[in-house]
Amino acid sequence: MGDYLNKFSLKGKVAWVTGASYGIGYAIALCYAKAGAKVAFNCRHQDGLDKALAEYAKDGAKDVRGYICDVTDEKQVKETLACIEKDFGQSVDILVNNAGIIKRIPMTEMSAEDFRQVIDIDLTAAFIVSKAVLPGMVEKRSGKIINICSMMSELGRETVSAYAAAKGGLKMLTRNICSEYGKYNIQCNGLGPGYIATPQTAPLRERQPDGSRHPFDSFIVAKTPAERWGTTEDLQGPALFLASEASDFVNGQVLYVDGGILAYIGKQP
Ligand code: NAP
């Protein structure tokens, strides 16, 4: 029996999960802390940060530190990275580009400003934060970058043109970081959640005034072979795999965690 299970340990590693005050980022950061990593997270608001720190403590995560940082601001990102390195006494080993937003607006009604904001947070910020941590990873010839992609890295639908453009771009940024930095033992992969119950998707699951399910909620359950929405916990194992030594020869991939959506043509009428 080899030391297979030890390969999943994150002991001695520093992980930075962006936008991890709640939702998917929170679940991933929590799992990394439980796997032994020292964890840094950021968000934009002090009240969100304080609430999250209390939640991490309540959930038994040790060595988690929070920072106020807007990931679209290169200066703030550089300053935050310097604080993380100082606070933890080492450079970042694992980066999860998780912070993201969505705007559901039909394309012909969407302003260029709204489109740019989504691209800025969901795509350009992943470039900015990755660019900041890469030199440290190159120096130690080791690093993991995980980009949180989406069903919209592969599929389109009404109202999400900017989000789909960003998440499609993020898939290709993932492949390019792999191509450019793989020789330094840096792995960059995507994690592609299906439809996950978080604040981001809450409007799609709201009960109707008569108490029935939102039509989009029923639509997603019908489109998913697992016949349910995903939970943030569903993403923890796959995110741990991509952050750990167990995935050292996996590079440039997107691991879709979608209950089977992308494999399925849909119910026959
Ligand atoms: P969420 O519940 O809305 O959480 C988003 C997080 O990002 C929050 O912590 C938010 O904190 C932070 N954030 C947003 N903009 C930021 C910025 N400019 N700088 C720093 N932090 C920022 O979203 P989620 O559903 O957990 O989604 C997380 C990621 O997974 C996103 O990239 C999303 O596109 C992706 N995803 C979600 C689903 C899904 O079904 N939920 C599926 C596939 C992919 P503050 O607002 O306090 O800054």
Ligand code: GCO
């Ligand atoms: C939407 C949803 C999706 C999900 C997710 C799917 O409006 O279609 O918000 O885009 O959030 O990214 O993987």
